Amino acid sequence: MGAARHSGTTRKRVYGMSISRIVTAAVALLATFTMTTGVALAQAFEGSSAPWQMGLREAASPTMERINDFHNFLLVIITVISVFVLLLMVYIMLRFRASKNPNPSTNTHNTVLEVLWTVVPIVILVVIAVPSFRLLYFADRTVDAEMTIKAIGNQWFWSYEYPDSDNLTFDAVIVEEEDLEDGQLRLLTTDNDVVLPVNTKIRILTTATDVIHALALPNLGIKLDAVPGRINETWIEIEKEGVYYGMCSELCGSGHGFMPIMVRAVSKADYAKWVEEAKEEFAYEGKPGAPKDFAAARAEKARQIAARYEETGEVPTAN
Numbered sequence: 001m002g003a004a005r006h007s008g009t010t011r012k013r014v015y016g017m018s019i020s021r022i023v024t025a026a027v028a029l030l031a032t033f034t035m036t037t038g039v040a041l042a043q044a045f046e047g048s049s050a051p052w053q054m055g056l057r058e059a060a061s062p063t064m065e066r067i068n069d070f071h072n073f074l075l076v077i078i079t080v081i082s083v084f085v086l087l088l089m090v091y092i093m094l095r096f097r098a099s100k101n102p103n104p105s106t107n108t109h110n111t112v113l114e115v116l117w118t119v120v121p122i123v124i125l126v127v128i129a130v131p132s133f134r135l136l137y138f139a140d141r142t143v144d145a146e147m148t149i150k151a152i153g154n155q156w157f158w159s160y161e162y163p164d165s166d167n168l169t170f171d172a173v174i175v176e177e178e179d180l181e182d183g184q185l186r187l188l189t190t191d192n193d194v195v196l197p198v199n200t201k202i203r204i205l206t207t208a209t210d211v212i213h214a215l216a217l218p219n220l221g222i223k224l225d226a227v228p229g230r231i232n233e234t235w236i237e238i239e240k241e242g243v244y245y246g247m248c249s250e251l252c253g254s255g256h257g258f259m260p261i262m263v264r265a266v267s268k269a270d271y272a273k274w275v276e277e278a279k280e281e282f283a284y285e286g287k288p289g290a291p292k293d294f295a296a297a298r299a300e301k302a303r304q305i306a307a308r309y310e311e312t313g314e315v316p317t318a319n
């Protein structure tokens, strides 16, 4: 102890900087970092991946918070198992190596060991299964949804319907690289974004026009198959205003990588305002001049986009 403390004092003098100064500098650095991150968060939340990101995306819904917790819990379990197995194998390789054991053991059974290596994995699986099922049921659906949004996958764009607002509907097609404006993300930006209110329980329904697609929004903990002829359901409650990016997550054809999902979460008041504006711009049931059959119009648009994409091989955009 004394020697360690002594050498510490010597080092302190050598570098000419006291420990307390180092601590102060570290605290100042940390404070600056926290402040800048805080400011960044206070601006607008951006739900996208970052280069060299570790772990999952930042959670912005109760489901994703639980997915994150579950992921961290599993990480501990698999780390312990991996380290245990590694140490066991190193031990076996050293302790039972051929040079040390000219006459190999002829043991074939060990009842205690066999019971243990059966029971312990079962216990581990049960420990994983209980929170896993709890999470599955939590993410499944909400009984008291305040609104509903329907996402329809097409080759290769998404359409959205707002059943609570006279089936207000529009398509969201990718913005091509050369048309991107400053700050818009490549392969993730759509011409129309899906506007949703924060702090609202939103029921999500999804289906598809042609083949199986999948609605995925990592920050919100959503990955839901969009299957033709059936409706899948889940729910979200977005906690932060901002933009959330996602992608189709089911291989759905050659334009699969070009059908991003872009959600803009706004306050409830701004959402109500947006619905009024959107009704001017987009079609809804009963609007003069709106197509009689939204699904047929959508299918026709998908056919045109697919045909042009086949011809040119370029990103399948709307125009």
Ligand SMILES: [Cu+2]
Residues within 6 Å of the ligand: 153, 154, 212, 213, 214, 248, 249, 250, 251, 252, 256, 259
């Ligand atoms: Cu798709």
